[in-house]
Amino acid sequence: MARKFFVGGNWKCNGTTEEVKKIITTLNEAEVPSQDVVEVVVSPPFVFLTFVKSLLRSDFHVAAQNCWVRKGGAFTGEISAEMLVNLSIPWVIIGHSERRALLNESNEFVGDKVAYALSQGLKVIACIGETLEERESGSTMAVVAAQTKAVAGKVTNWDNVVLAYEPVWAIGTGKVATPAQAQEVHCELRKWLHENVGGDIAASTRIIYGGSVNGANCKELAAQPDVDGFLVGGASLKPEFVDIIKAAMVKKN
Numbered sequence: 001m002a003r004k005f006f007v008g009g010n011w012k013c014n015g016t017t018e019e020v021k022k023i024i025t026t027l028n029e030a031e032v033p034s035q036d037v038v039e040v041v042v043s044p045p046f047v048f049l050t051f052v053k054s055l056l057r058s059d060f061h062v063a064a065q066n067c068w069v070r071k072g073g074a075f076t077g078e079i080s081a082e083m084l085v086n087l088s089i090p091w092v093i094i095g096h097s098e099r100r101a102l103l104n105e106s107n108e109f110v111g112d113k114v115a116y117a118l119s120q121g122l123k124v125i126a127c128i129g130e131t132l133e134e135r136e137s138g139s140t141m142a143v144v145a146a147q148t149k150a151v152a153g154k155v156t157n158w159d160n161v162v163l164a165y166e167p168v169w170a171i172g173t174g175k176v177a178t179p180a181q182a183q184e185v186h187c188e189l190r191k192w193l194h195e196n197v198g199g200d201i202a203a204s205t206r207i208i209y210g211g212s213v214n215g216a217n218c219k220e221l222a223a224q225p226d227v228d229g230f231l232v233g234g235a236s237l238k239p240e241f242v243d244i245i246k247a248a249m250v251k252k253n
Ligand SMILES: O=C(CO)COP(=O)(O)O
Pocket: 010, 096, 166, 170, 171, 172, 173, 174, 210, 211, 212, 213, 231, 232, 233, 234, 235
């Protein structure tokens, strides 16, 4: 199965109503490749999800940035997978490194969240990635394999999973991984999937890159054979997000 290019915009904890309207207007007016070529998902903070969904062009979709690990109930401040389904939010980002680092989300907890979100019918962008210290000590693959294993052990339907490789040292730092660095890890991850999950799933699962992707570096990254798209932070709040979506055309040429 061909892997359709995937571009996600992770707005993180940013935005006012006015800013949201502005971003959506830019996206709605943009001429981008068709849905057959690229899948586009924007992920605003929870409070703007329904607002964004109501304004956003119908060929783009919406993702939440997190959800609770199990069925909803007495969990003050949390948002359940059931609620996202109820609001027809199709996607959720799980295991972002900011949550792993700042909110102590463990591999196991992330795996459990992925399992629960999938069981409710959500599609999941599962994030993995090593810190600078881990990279410098040569443990990048061991770290991302352990993170992937915790997720893979809980996945029943890989059609609904996108794996986002986001090296922590590249997030919000302006220090993008070189195309060769990204390709190396993506290729190893695909090999890992091949050996531990299966050949068909390794061939069809999208592995996207995140970490200081912008309008200037996206094409070169997109040209790498195992880079199937992007998860974009800062640049997803700017008009250049449209250029990043257009990087999908690199795969067609
Ligand atoms: O964390 C990211 C996307 O989830 C990447 O953030 P930046 O693109 O701002 O580096």
